[in-house]
Amino acid sequence: MRLSFTFIFTFLVMALITTPLLTGQEVIPRFTTVEPLSGKVGTEILITGENIGKANVAELYFTDGTTDIKTPMIEQTDTTIKCKIPPKVTPGVRYKLMLLTRGKEPKLIEQPVRVEIEE
DSSP: OOOHHHHHHHHHHHHHHHHHHHHOOOOOOOEEEEEEEEEEEEEEEEEEEESOOOTEEEEOOOOOOOOOEEEEEEEEOSSHHHHHHHTTTTTTTTTEEEEEEESSSSSSSEEEEEEEEEO
16 A cells, blocks of 8 residues: 555644644643641641642642632642641631642642641
């Protein structure tokens, strides 16, 4: 079976066009667990997840849905972030964690993990 020049040329052009589109996808950071699940102000917590290193995550927040409280990251790798429960949180509230991505169009993304603040 002989392949025509037109078919081969079309195939090569399509391969060259689609390769950057497939490899240039944006990585989405995701938290999977947080330990401990509760603590007082100043308690150190460990967040685990995927794509959460310095190249992808710029900032970390505790959010109750109306107020976002930025907290510094103590350590950060591609799979873990260590931080402390910030002083401005309210005892008795379960806060979601939220991150700000890096890149051309940074996005705030609420994560599916929560930390309950003890009194």
